[in-house]
Amino acid sequence: MPQLQDPGATAARDLAEEPVAYVDLAAIEHNLAVVKGRLAPGTKVLAAVKADAYGHGLVPVARRLERAGVAWFGVATPGEALALREAGVEAGVLLLGPVRSPELITRLADARVALTLTDHAALERYAAADLPRPLELQIDVDTGMSRLGLPAAATPALALAVARHPKLRLGGVWTHFTDSDDPDPSTTRRQLEAFEAALAGLARAGVEVPLRHAANSAATIAYPEAHYDMVRAGIVLYGHHGSDWVARQEPRVRPAMRLEAPVTFVKRVAAGTPVSYGALWRAPRDTTLATVRIGYADGYPRQLTGRGWVSLRGQRCDVVGRVCMDQLMIDVGHLDGVEPGERVVLWGEGGPDAEALARSFGTVSYELLSGLGPRVPRVYLG
Ligand SMILES: Cc1ncc(COP(=O)(O)O)c(C=O)c1O
Incomplete structure:
Protein backbone atom coordinates (compact mmCIF):
# COMPACT_ATOMS: atom_id res chain seq x y z
CA MET A 1 0.00 0.00 0.00
CA PRO A 2 1.61 3.32 -1.00
CA GLN A 3 2.10 6.00 1.60
CA LEU A 4 -0.62 8.55 0.91
CA GLN A 5 -0.08 12.21 1.75
CA ASP A 6 -3.75 12.95 1.95
CA PRO A 7 -4.75 12.18 5.54
CA GLY A 8 -8.27 11.26 4.48
CA ALA A 9 -7.36 9.06 1.58
CA THR A 10 -6.43 5.98 3.55
CA ALA A 11 -9.75 5.95 5.40
CA ALA A 12 -13.14 5.22 3.98
CA ARG A 13 -14.33 8.36 2.27
CA ASP A 14 -17.27 9.56 0.32
CA LEU A 15 -16.66 12.76 -1.62
CA ALA A 16 -20.32 13.67 -1.17
CA GLU A 17 -19.51 14.20 2.52
CA GLU A 18 -16.41 16.31 2.02
CA PRO A 19 -15.25 19.58 0.55
CA VAL A 20 -13.95 19.06 -2.98
CA ALA A 21 -11.94 21.41 -5.19
CA TYR A 22 -12.93 20.84 -8.80
CA VAL A 23 -10.07 21.86 -11.08
CA ASP A 24 -11.01 22.51 -14.68
CA LEU A 25 -7.92 21.63 -16.69
CA ALA A 26 -9.62 22.85 -19.86
CA ALA A 27 -9.89 26.29 -18.26
CA ILE A 28 -6.16 26.23 -17.48
CA GLU A 29 -5.42 25.25 -21.06
CA HIS A 30 -7.73 28.01 -22.29
CA ASN A 31 -5.92 30.53 -20.08
CA LEU A 32 -2.59 29.37 -21.49
CA ALA A 33 -3.95 29.91 -25.00
CA VAL A 34 -5.00 33.44 -24.00
CA VAL A 35 -1.47 34.10 -22.73
CA LYS A 36 0.15 32.64 -25.83
CA GLY A 37 -2.08 34.78 -28.01
CA GLY A 242 -3.59 40.53 -9.28
CA SER A 243 -5.52 43.76 -9.89
CA ASP A 244 -8.60 45.15 -11.58
CA TRP A 245 -6.34 47.20 -13.81
CA VAL A 246 -4.88 44.01 -15.27
CA ALA A 247 -8.26 42.24 -15.31
CA ARG A 248 -9.69 44.99 -17.50
CA GLN A 249 -6.90 44.43 -20.02
CA GLU A 250 -7.47 40.67 -20.22
CA PRO A 251 -11.01 39.65 -19.35
CA ARG A 252 -10.95 36.35 -21.25
CA VAL A 253 -9.40 34.10 -18.59
CA ARG A 254 -11.56 31.75 -16.55
CA PRO A 255 -11.03 30.72 -12.90
CA ALA A 256 -10.03 27.07 -12.92
CA MET A 257 -11.04 26.08 -9.41
CA ARG A 258 -14.49 25.64 -7.91
CA LEU A 259 -14.52 24.83 -4.22
CA GLU A 260 -17.59 23.02 -2.96
CA ALA A 261 -18.62 21.58 0.39
CA PRO A 262 -21.69 19.80 1.72
CA VAL A 263 -24.30 20.95 4.18
CA THR A 264 -24.18 18.53 7.10
CA PHE A 265 -26.86 19.86 9.43
CA VAL A 266 -29.83 22.24 9.28
CA LYS A 267 -31.78 23.84 12.11
CA ARG A 268 -34.25 26.60 12.90
CA VAL A 269 -33.04 29.23 15.38
CA ALA A 270 -34.89 31.99 17.17
CA ALA A 271 -34.00 35.67 16.90
CA GLY A 272 -31.07 36.43 19.22
CA THR A 273 -29.52 32.95 19.05
CA PRO A 274 -25.70 33.26 19.27
CA VAL A 275 -23.71 31.42 16.62
CA SER A 276 -20.19 29.96 16.87
CA TYR A 277 -17.18 30.90 19.00
CA GLY A 278 -17.41 34.23 20.76
CA ALA A 279 -21.03 34.75 19.71
CA LEU A 280 -19.88 37.32 17.18
CA TRP A 281 -23.15 36.90 15.33
CA ARG A 282 -26.65 36.56 16.72
CA ALA A 283 -29.60 35.75 14.55
CA PRO A 284 -31.28 39.11 13.81
CA ARG A 285 -34.62 37.30 13.32
CA ASP A 286 -35.98 33.76 13.42
CA THR A 287 -34.11 31.99 10.67
CA THR A 288 -32.63 28.70 9.42
CA LEU A 289 -28.93 27.89 9.70
CA ALA A 290 -27.03 25.31 7.72
CA THR A 291 -23.72 23.92 8.90
CA VAL A 292 -21.18 23.32 6.12
CA ARG A 293 -18.29 20.84 6.30
CA ILE A 294 -15.37 23.12 5.60
CA GLY A 295 -13.22 25.27 7.86
CA TYR A 296 -9.89 26.95 8.23
CA ALA A 297 -8.02 23.64 8.52
CA ASP A 298 -9.16 22.96 4.97
CA GLY A 299 -8.00 26.41 3.83
CA TYR A 300 -11.21 28.40 4.14
CA PRO A 301 -9.69 31.35 6.01
CA ARG A 302 -10.94 32.27 9.46
CA GLN A 303 -10.60 35.90 8.34
CA LEU A 304 -13.70 35.33 6.20
CA THR A 305 -15.71 35.41 9.43
CA GLY A 306 -18.25 38.18 8.90
CA ARG A 307 -17.18 38.59 5.27
CA GLY A 308 -17.58 35.32 3.40
CA TRP A 309 -20.60 34.11 1.55
CA VAL A 310 -21.41 30.96 -0.38
CA SER A 311 -23.77 30.04 -3.13
CA LEU A 312 -26.49 27.47 -2.43
CA ARG A 313 -28.96 26.68 -5.21
CA GLY A 314 -27.51 29.73 -6.96
CA GLN A 315 -28.52 32.00 -4.06
CA ARG A 316 -26.15 33.97 -1.89
CA CYS A 317 -25.98 32.81 1.74
CA ASP A 318 -23.80 34.67 4.23
CA VAL A 319 -21.28 32.90 6.43
CA VAL A 320 -22.41 33.74 9.97
CA GLY A 321 -20.40 33.54 13.17
CA ARG A 322 -16.77 32.52 13.38
CA VAL A 323 -15.39 30.14 10.79
CA CYS A 324 -14.38 27.01 12.76
CA MET A 325 -11.54 24.60 12.10
CA ASP A 326 -13.66 22.12 10.12
CA GLN A 327 -17.07 23.72 9.79
CA LEU A 328 -18.88 26.97 9.22
CA MET A 329 -22.47 28.13 9.45
CA ILE A 330 -24.51 29.92 6.80
CA ASP A 331 -27.85 31.70 7.05
CA VAL A 332 -30.32 29.99 4.71
CA GLY A 333 -33.45 31.65 6.10
CA HIS A 334 -34.43 32.84 2.61
CA LEU A 335 -34.37 29.31 1.13
CA ASP A 336 -36.99 26.61 1.52
CA GLY A 337 -36.31 23.14 2.86
CA VAL A 338 -32.51 23.10 2.74
CA GLU A 339 -31.29 19.60 3.57
CA PRO A 340 -28.04 17.95 4.60
CA GLY A 341 -26.18 16.72 1.55
CA GLU A 342 -26.85 19.80 -0.54
CA ARG A 343 -23.64 21.38 -1.75
CA VAL A 344 -22.54 24.97 -1.56
CA VAL A 345 -19.98 26.74 -3.73
CA LEU A 346 -17.40 28.56 -1.61
CA TRP A 347 -15.53 30.07 -4.54
CA GLY A 348 -15.32 29.63 -8.28
CA GLU A 349 -17.91 29.15 -10.99
CA GLY A 350 -21.42 29.69 -9.65
CA GLY A 351 -20.16 31.18 -6.39
CA PRO A 352 -18.07 34.04 -5.04
CA ASP A 353 -15.00 35.14 -6.96
CA ALA A 354 -11.85 34.02 -5.12
CA GLU A 355 -10.15 37.33 -5.86
CA ALA A 356 -13.01 39.36 -4.37
CA LEU A 357 -13.14 37.13 -1.28
CA ALA A 358 -9.39 37.45 -0.82
CA ARG A 359 -9.50 41.22 -1.13
CA SER A 360 -12.33 41.43 1.39
CA PHE A 361 -9.77 40.65 4.09
CA GLY A 362 -6.76 42.32 2.58
CA THR A 363 -5.08 39.49 0.74
CA VAL A 364 -4.83 38.15 -2.81
CA SER A 365 -6.25 35.16 -4.64
CA TYR A 366 -2.75 33.63 -4.60
CA GLU A 367 -2.99 33.14 -0.84
CA LEU A 368 -6.52 31.78 -0.91
CA LEU A 369 -5.79 29.27 -3.68
CA SER A 370 -2.38 28.12 -2.49
CA GLY A 371 -3.68 27.91 1.08
CA LEU A 372 -6.21 25.23 0.24
CA GLY A 373 -5.07 22.30 2.35
CA PRO A 374 -4.15 18.70 1.54
CA ARG A 375 -7.34 17.51 3.25
CA VAL A 376 -9.41 18.80 0.32
CA PRO A 377 -9.38 16.35 -2.59
CA ARG A 378 -8.81 17.84 -6.03
CA VAL A 379 -11.06 16.41 -8.71
CA TYR A 380 -10.08 17.11 -12.31
CA LEU A 381 -12.49 18.13 -15.03
CA GLY A 382 -11.97 18.92 -18.68
C1 LIG B 1 10.05 34.45 -9.62
C2 LIG B 1 8.61 34.35 -9.98
N1 LIG B 1 8.26 34.35 -11.27
C3 LIG B 1 6.97 34.28 -11.66
C4 LIG B 1 5.96 34.18 -10.73
C5 LIG B 1 4.55 34.12 -11.20
O1 LIG B 1 3.86 35.26 -10.73
P1 LIG B 1 2.32 35.47 -11.12
O2 LIG B 1 1.57 34.40 -10.45
O3 LIG B 1 2.01 36.83 -10.60
O4 LIG B 1 2.26 35.39 -12.60
C6 LIG B 1 6.29 34.17 -9.37
C7 LIG B 1 5.22 34.08 -8.38
O5 LIG B 1 5.18 34.74 -7.39
C8 LIG B 1 7.64 34.26 -9.00
O6 LIG B 1 8.01 34.26 -7.70
Whole structure:
Protein backbone atom coordinates (compact mmCIF):
# COMPACT_ATOMS: atom_id res chain seq x y z
CA MET A 1 0.00 0.00 0.00
CA PRO A 2 1.61 3.32 -1.00
CA GLN A 3 2.10 6.00 1.60
CA LEU A 4 -0.62 8.55 0.91
CA GLN A 5 -0.08 12.21 1.75
CA ASP A 6 -3.75 12.95 1.95
CA PRO A 7 -4.75 12.18 5.54
CA GLY A 8 -8.27 11.26 4.48
CA ALA A 9 -7.36 9.06 1.58
CA THR A 10 -6.43 5.98 3.55
CA ALA A 11 -9.75 5.95 5.40
CA ALA A 12 -13.14 5.22 3.98
CA ARG A 13 -14.33 8.36 2.27
CA ASP A 14 -17.27 9.56 0.32
CA LEU A 15 -16.66 12.76 -1.62
CA ALA A 16 -20.32 13.67 -1.17
CA GLU A 17 -19.51 14.20 2.52
CA GLU A 18 -16.41 16.31 2.02
CA PRO A 19 -15.25 19.58 0.55
CA VAL A 20 -13.95 19.06 -2.98
CA ALA A 21 -11.94 21.41 -5.19
CA TYR A 22 -12.93 20.84 -8.80
CA VAL A 23 -10.07 21.86 -11.08
CA ASP A 24 -11.01 22.51 -14.68
CA LEU A 25 -7.92 21.63 -16.69
CA ALA A 26 -9.62 22.85 -19.86
CA ALA A 27 -9.89 26.29 -18.26
CA ILE A 28 -6.16 26.23 -17.48
CA GLU A 29 -5.42 25.25 -21.06
CA HIS A 30 -7.73 28.01 -22.29
CA ASN A 31 -5.92 30.53 -20.08
CA LEU A 32 -2.59 29.37 -21.49
CA ALA A 33 -3.95 29.91 -25.00
CA VAL A 34 -5.00 33.44 -24.00
CA VAL A 35 -1.47 34.10 -22.73
CA LYS A 36 0.15 32.64 -25.83
CA GLY A 37 -2.08 34.78 -28.01
CA ARG A 38 -0.41 37.84 -26.53
CA LEU A 39 3.15 36.68 -27.27
CA ALA A 40 5.29 37.12 -30.35
CA PRO A 41 5.96 33.84 -32.18
CA GLY A 42 8.78 31.93 -30.54
CA THR A 43 8.35 33.48 -27.10
CA LYS A 44 8.32 30.67 -24.56
CA VAL A 45 6.07 30.23 -21.53
CA LEU A 46 7.26 29.17 -18.09
CA ALA A 47 4.27 28.12 -16.02
CA ALA A 48 4.66 28.87 -12.32
CA VAL A 49 3.50 25.64 -10.70
CA LYS A 50 5.05 26.21 -7.29
CA ALA A 51 2.92 25.69 -4.19
CA ASP A 52 1.16 22.69 -5.72
CA ALA A 53 0.31 24.75 -8.82
CA TYR A 54 -1.20 27.47 -6.63
CA GLY A 55 -3.27 24.80 -4.91
CA HIS A 56 -4.56 23.22 -8.11
CA GLY A 57 -2.31 20.15 -8.00
CA LEU A 58 1.30 20.14 -9.27
CA VAL A 59 1.43 17.03 -11.41
CA PRO A 60 -1.98 17.02 -13.13
CA VAL A 61 -1.62 20.71 -13.96
CA ALA A 62 1.97 20.37 -15.21
CA ARG A 63 1.16 17.34 -17.33
CA ARG A 64 -1.70 19.17 -19.01
CA LEU A 65 0.33 22.34 -19.55
CA GLU A 66 3.27 20.43 -20.96
CA ARG A 67 0.99 18.78 -23.50
CA ALA A 68 -0.35 22.24 -24.34
CA GLY A 69 3.13 23.52 -25.14
CA VAL A 70 4.60 24.99 -21.98
CA ALA A 71 8.40 24.91 -22.32
CA TRP A 72 9.37 25.48 -18.69
CA PHE A 73 7.98 25.06 -15.19
CA GLY A 74 8.86 27.27 -12.25
CA VAL A 75 8.94 25.75 -8.76
CA ALA A 76 9.92 26.94 -5.31
CA THR A 77 11.34 23.82 -3.66
CA PRO A 78 13.63 20.92 -4.62
CA GLY A 79 10.76 18.56 -3.77
CA GLU A 80 8.48 20.21 -6.31
CA ALA A 81 11.20 20.05 -8.96
CA LEU A 82 11.91 16.36 -8.36
CA ALA A 83 8.19 15.53 -8.22
CA LEU A 84 7.84 16.92 -11.74
CA ARG A 85 10.65 14.74 -13.01
CA GLU A 86 9.30 11.68 -11.19
CA ALA A 87 5.98 12.31 -12.91
CA GLY A 88 7.75 12.16 -16.26
CA VAL A 89 7.66 15.87 -17.07
CA GLU A 90 10.33 16.50 -19.72
CA ALA A 91 10.09 20.28 -20.08
CA GLY A 92 12.59 22.61 -18.46
CA VAL A 93 12.27 22.97 -14.70
CA LEU A 94 13.63 26.08 -12.98
CA LEU A 95 13.95 26.19 -9.21
CA LEU A 96 13.26 29.85 -8.45
CA GLY A 97 15.46 30.04 -5.36
CA PRO A 98 18.91 28.96 -4.21
CA VAL A 99 19.82 25.55 -2.77
CA ARG A 100 22.39 24.95 -0.03
CA SER A 101 22.53 21.18 0.45
CA PRO A 102 25.28 19.52 -1.65
CA GLU A 103 23.27 16.29 -1.82
CA LEU A 104 20.23 18.13 -3.14
CA ILE A 105 22.33 20.04 -5.68
CA THR A 106 23.61 16.69 -6.96
CA ARG A 107 20.12 15.22 -7.19
CA LEU A 108 18.74 18.31 -8.91
CA ALA A 109 21.59 18.40 -11.42
CA ASP A 110 21.01 14.73 -12.16
CA ALA A 111 17.31 15.48 -12.72
CA ARG A 112 18.22 18.31 -15.17
CA VAL A 113 16.70 20.97 -12.95
CA ALA A 114 18.03 24.48 -13.60
CA LEU A 115 18.98 26.34 -10.43
CA THR A 116 18.78 30.01 -9.60
CA LEU A 117 22.10 31.75 -9.17
CA THR A 118 21.93 34.57 -6.66
CA ASP A 119 25.56 35.45 -5.88
CA HIS A 120 29.17 34.23 -5.80
CA ALA A 121 28.65 32.21 -2.62
CA ALA A 122 25.90 30.20 -4.31
CA LEU A 123 28.15 29.74 -7.33
CA GLU A 124 30.87 28.26 -5.13
CA ARG A 125 28.37 25.85 -3.56
CA TYR A 126 27.11 24.70 -6.94
CA ALA A 127 30.64 24.32 -8.30
CA ALA A 128 31.76 22.35 -5.24
CA ALA A 129 28.90 19.85 -5.45
CA ASP A 130 29.33 16.44 -6.99
CA LEU A 131 27.79 17.06 -10.41
CA PRO A 132 26.88 13.97 -12.41
CA ARG A 133 26.22 16.16 -15.43
CA PRO A 134 26.55 19.87 -16.28
CA LEU A 135 24.36 22.02 -14.08
CA GLU A 136 22.33 24.82 -15.65
CA LEU A 137 22.20 28.08 -13.72
CA GLN A 138 19.97 31.08 -14.31
CA ILE A 139 21.00 34.38 -12.73
CA ASP A 140 18.31 36.27 -10.80
CA VAL A 141 19.09 39.98 -11.14
CA ASP A 142 17.76 42.11 -8.30
CA THR A 143 16.16 45.09 -10.02
CA GLY A 144 14.09 46.21 -7.04
CA MET A 145 12.49 43.22 -5.35
CA SER A 146 15.33 42.95 -2.81
CA ARG A 147 14.49 39.29 -2.34
CA LEU A 148 17.25 37.36 -4.10
CA GLY A 149 20.16 38.17 -6.36
CA LEU A 150 22.71 40.88 -6.97
CA PRO A 151 22.11 44.25 -8.63
CA ALA A 152 22.46 44.72 -12.38
CA ALA A 153 26.01 46.05 -12.20
CA ALA A 154 27.25 42.83 -10.55
CA THR A 155 25.70 40.54 -13.17
CA PRO A 156 28.52 40.37 -15.76
CA ALA A 157 31.15 39.34 -13.19
CA LEU A 158 28.85 36.62 -11.89
CA ALA A 159 28.16 35.34 -15.41
CA LEU A 160 31.87 35.32 -16.26
CA ALA A 161 32.54 33.34 -13.09
CA VAL A 162 30.03 30.70 -14.21
CA ALA A 163 31.95 30.30 -17.44
CA ARG A 164 35.12 29.43 -15.51
CA HIS A 165 33.55 26.24 -14.15
CA PRO A 166 33.50 23.41 -16.69
CA LYS A 167 30.46 21.72 -15.16
CA LEU A 168 28.32 24.85 -14.88
CA ARG A 169 26.34 26.42 -17.73
CA LEU A 170 24.69 29.81 -17.86
CA GLY A 171 21.18 28.98 -19.06
CA GLY A 172 19.45 32.29 -18.50
CA VAL A 173 19.14 35.64 -16.79
CA TRP A 174 15.96 36.87 -15.19
CA THR A 175 14.39 39.35 -12.85
CA HIS A 176 11.08 39.72 -11.02
CA PHE A 177 8.73 42.71 -10.92
CA THR A 178 7.28 44.07 -7.71
CA ASP A 179 4.42 46.20 -9.08
CA SER A 180 3.57 45.17 -12.60
CA ASP A 181 -0.13 44.92 -11.69
CA ASP A 182 -0.18 48.56 -10.56
CA PRO A 183 -1.57 51.15 -12.99
CA ASP A 184 1.39 53.39 -12.11
CA PRO A 185 4.14 52.10 -14.42
CA SER A 186 7.06 53.96 -12.85
CA THR A 187 8.41 51.09 -10.71
CA THR A 188 8.14 48.51 -13.48
CA ARG A 189 9.83 50.90 -15.93
CA ARG A 190 12.70 51.43 -13.49
CA GLN A 191 13.06 47.68 -13.04
CA LEU A 192 13.04 47.16 -16.79
CA GLU A 193 15.78 49.78 -17.19
CA ALA A 194 17.87 48.02 -14.57
CA PHE A 195 17.34 44.68 -16.30
CA GLU A 196 18.31 46.25 -19.63
CA ALA A 197 21.45 47.58 -17.98
CA ALA A 198 22.30 44.07 -16.79
CA LEU A 199 21.77 42.65 -20.28
CA ALA A 200 23.86 45.41 -21.85
CA GLY A 201 26.65 44.71 -19.35
CA LEU A 202 26.54 41.02 -20.25
CA ALA A 203 26.71 41.84 -23.96
CA ARG A 204 29.72 44.12 -23.38
CA ALA A 205 31.41 41.32 -21.43
CA GLY A 206 30.82 38.98 -24.37
CA VAL A 207 28.44 36.72 -22.43
CA GLU A 208 25.77 35.01 -24.47
CA VAL A 209 22.50 34.60 -22.62
CA PRO A 210 20.31 31.81 -24.02
CA LEU A 211 17.15 32.81 -22.14
CA ARG A 212 16.14 36.24 -20.83
CA HIS A 213 12.94 36.54 -18.84
CA ALA A 214 11.19 39.00 -16.56
CA ALA A 215 7.42 39.07 -16.95
CA ASN A 216 5.05 37.57 -14.40
CA SER A 217 1.35 37.32 -15.30
CA ALA A 218 0.61 41.02 -14.94
CA ALA A 219 3.64 42.07 -16.98
CA THR A 220 2.80 39.44 -19.59
CA ILE A 221 -0.49 41.27 -20.07
CA ALA A 222 0.48 44.88 -19.46
CA TYR A 223 4.12 45.13 -20.60
CA PRO A 224 4.78 43.43 -23.95
CA GLU A 225 8.24 45.05 -23.92
CA ALA A 226 9.04 42.82 -20.91
CA HIS A 227 8.37 39.52 -22.71
CA TYR A 228 11.97 38.92 -23.88
CA ASP A 229 12.51 35.20 -24.72
CA MET A 230 10.03 33.83 -22.18
CA VAL A 231 7.28 34.93 -19.80
CA ARG A 232 6.70 33.40 -16.37
CA ALA A 233 2.96 33.10 -15.98
CA GLY A 234 1.35 32.00 -12.74
CA ILE A 235 -1.92 33.39 -11.49
CA VAL A 236 -3.28 34.15 -14.96
CA LEU A 237 -3.11 30.45 -15.88
CA TYR A 238 -5.37 29.71 -12.93
CA GLY A 239 -7.82 32.34 -14.16
CA HIS A 240 -7.13 35.29 -11.88
CA HIS A 241 -5.45 38.68 -11.97
CA GLY A 242 -3.59 40.53 -9.28
CA SER A 243 -5.52 43.76 -9.89
CA ASP A 244 -8.60 45.15 -11.58
CA TRP A 245 -6.34 47.20 -13.81
CA VAL A 246 -4.88 44.01 -15.27
CA ALA A 247 -8.26 42.24 -15.31
CA ARG A 248 -9.69 44.99 -17.50
CA GLN A 249 -6.90 44.43 -20.02
CA GLU A 250 -7.47 40.67 -20.22
CA PRO A 251 -11.01 39.65 -19.35
CA ARG A 252 -10.95 36.35 -21.25
CA VAL A 253 -9.40 34.10 -18.59
CA ARG A 254 -11.56 31.75 -16.55
CA PRO A 255 -11.03 30.72 -12.90
CA ALA A 256 -10.03 27.07 -12.92
CA MET A 257 -11.04 26.08 -9.41
CA ARG A 258 -14.49 25.64 -7.91
CA LEU A 259 -14.52 24.83 -4.22
CA GLU A 260 -17.59 23.02 -2.96
CA ALA A 261 -18.62 21.58 0.39
CA PRO A 262 -21.69 19.80 1.72
CA VAL A 263 -24.30 20.95 4.18
CA THR A 264 -24.18 18.53 7.10
CA PHE A 265 -26.86 19.86 9.43
CA VAL A 266 -29.83 22.24 9.28
CA LYS A 267 -31.78 23.84 12.11
CA ARG A 268 -34.25 26.60 12.90
CA VAL A 269 -33.04 29.23 15.38
CA ALA A 270 -34.89 31.99 17.17
CA ALA A 271 -34.00 35.67 16.90
CA GLY A 272 -31.07 36.43 19.22
CA THR A 273 -29.52 32.95 19.05
CA PRO A 274 -25.70 33.26 19.27
CA VAL A 275 -23.71 31.42 16.62
CA SER A 276 -20.19 29.96 16.87
CA TYR A 277 -17.18 30.90 19.00
CA GLY A 278 -17.41 34.23 20.76
CA ALA A 279 -21.03 34.75 19.71
CA LEU A 280 -19.88 37.32 17.18
CA TRP A 281 -23.15 36.90 15.33
CA ARG A 282 -26.65 36.56 16.72
CA ALA A 283 -29.60 35.75 14.55
CA PRO A 284 -31.28 39.11 13.81
CA ARG A 285 -34.62 37.30 13.32
CA ASP A 286 -35.98 33.76 13.42
CA THR A 287 -34.11 31.99 10.67
CA THR A 288 -32.63 28.70 9.42
CA LEU A 289 -28.93 27.89 9.70
CA ALA A 290 -27.03 25.31 7.72
CA THR A 291 -23.72 23.92 8.90
CA VAL A 292 -21.18 23.32 6.12
CA ARG A 293 -18.29 20.84 6.30
CA ILE A 294 -15.37 23.12 5.60
CA GLY A 295 -13.22 25.27 7.86
CA TYR A 296 -9.89 26.95 8.23
CA ALA A 297 -8.02 23.64 8.52
CA ASP A 298 -9.16 22.96 4.97
CA GLY A 299 -8.00 26.41 3.83
CA TYR A 300 -11.21 28.40 4.14
CA PRO A 301 -9.69 31.35 6.01
CA ARG A 302 -10.94 32.27 9.46
CA GLN A 303 -10.60 35.90 8.34
CA LEU A 304 -13.70 35.33 6.20
CA THR A 305 -15.71 35.41 9.43
CA GLY A 306 -18.25 38.18 8.90
CA ARG A 307 -17.18 38.59 5.27
CA GLY A 308 -17.58 35.32 3.40
CA TRP A 309 -20.60 34.11 1.55
CA VAL A 310 -21.41 30.96 -0.38
CA SER A 311 -23.77 30.04 -3.13
CA LEU A 312 -26.49 27.47 -2.43
CA ARG A 313 -28.96 26.68 -5.21
CA GLY A 314 -27.51 29.73 -6.96
CA GLN A 315 -28.52 32.00 -4.06
CA ARG A 316 -26.15 33.97 -1.89
CA CYS A 317 -25.98 32.81 1.74
CA ASP A 318 -23.80 34.67 4.23
CA VAL A 319 -21.28 32.90 6.43
CA VAL A 320 -22.41 33.74 9.97
CA GLY A 321 -20.40 33.54 13.17
CA ARG A 322 -16.77 32.52 13.38
CA VAL A 323 -15.39 30.14 10.79
CA CYS A 324 -14.38 27.01 12.76
CA MET A 325 -11.54 24.60 12.10
CA ASP A 326 -13.66 22.12 10.12
CA GLN A 327 -17.07 23.72 9.79
CA LEU A 328 -18.88 26.97 9.22
CA MET A 329 -22.47 28.13 9.45
CA ILE A 330 -24.51 29.92 6.80
CA ASP A 331 -27.85 31.70 7.05
CA VAL A 332 -30.32 29.99 4.71
CA GLY A 333 -33.45 31.65 6.10
CA HIS A 334 -34.43 32.84 2.61
CA LEU A 335 -34.37 29.31 1.13
CA ASP A 336 -36.99 26.61 1.52
CA GLY A 337 -36.31 23.14 2.86
CA VAL A 338 -32.51 23.10 2.74
CA GLU A 339 -31.29 19.60 3.57
CA PRO A 340 -28.04 17.95 4.60
CA GLY A 341 -26.18 16.72 1.55
CA GLU A 342 -26.85 19.80 -0.54
CA ARG A 343 -23.64 21.38 -1.75
CA VAL A 344 -22.54 24.97 -1.56
CA VAL A 345 -19.98 26.74 -3.73
CA LEU A 346 -17.40 28.56 -1.61
CA TRP A 347 -15.53 30.07 -4.54
CA GLY A 348 -15.32 29.63 -8.28
CA GLU A 349 -17.91 29.15 -10.99
CA GLY A 350 -21.42 29.69 -9.65
CA GLY A 351 -20.16 31.18 -6.39
CA PRO A 352 -18.07 34.04 -5.04
CA ASP A 353 -15.00 35.14 -6.96
CA ALA A 354 -11.85 34.02 -5.12
CA GLU A 355 -10.15 37.33 -5.86
CA ALA A 356 -13.01 39.36 -4.37
CA LEU A 357 -13.14 37.13 -1.28
CA ALA A 358 -9.39 37.45 -0.82
CA ARG A 359 -9.50 41.22 -1.13
CA SER A 360 -12.33 41.43 1.39
CA PHE A 361 -9.77 40.65 4.09
CA GLY A 362 -6.76 42.32 2.58
CA THR A 363 -5.08 39.49 0.74
CA VAL A 364 -4.83 38.15 -2.81
CA SER A 365 -6.25 35.16 -4.64
CA TYR A 366 -2.75 33.63 -4.60
CA GLU A 367 -2.99 33.14 -0.84
CA LEU A 368 -6.52 31.78 -0.91
CA LEU A 369 -5.79 29.27 -3.68
CA SER A 370 -2.38 28.12 -2.49
CA GLY A 371 -3.68 27.91 1.08
CA LEU A 372 -6.21 25.23 0.24
CA GLY A 373 -5.07 22.30 2.35
CA PRO A 374 -4.15 18.70 1.54
CA ARG A 375 -7.34 17.51 3.25
CA VAL A 376 -9.41 18.80 0.32
CA PRO A 377 -9.38 16.35 -2.59
CA ARG A 378 -8.81 17.84 -6.03
CA VAL A 379 -11.06 16.41 -8.71
CA TYR A 380 -10.08 17.11 -12.31
CA LEU A 381 -12.49 18.13 -15.03
CA GLY A 382 -11.97 18.92 -18.68
C1 LIG B 1 10.05 34.45 -9.62
C2 LIG B 1 8.61 34.35 -9.98
N1 LIG B 1 8.26 34.35 -11.27
C3 LIG B 1 6.97 34.28 -11.66
C4 LIG B 1 5.96 34.18 -10.73
C5 LIG B 1 4.55 34.12 -11.20
O1 LIG B 1 3.86 35.26 -10.73
P1 LIG B 1 2.32 35.47 -11.12
O2 LIG B 1 1.57 34.40 -10.45
O3 LIG B 1 2.01 36.83 -10.60
O4 LIG B 1 2.26 35.39 -12.60
C6 LIG B 1 6.29 34.17 -9.37
C7 LIG B 1 5.22 34.08 -8.38
O5 LIG B 1 5.18 34.74 -7.39
C8 LIG B 1 7.64 34.26 -9.00
O6 LIG B 1 8.01 34.26 -7.70
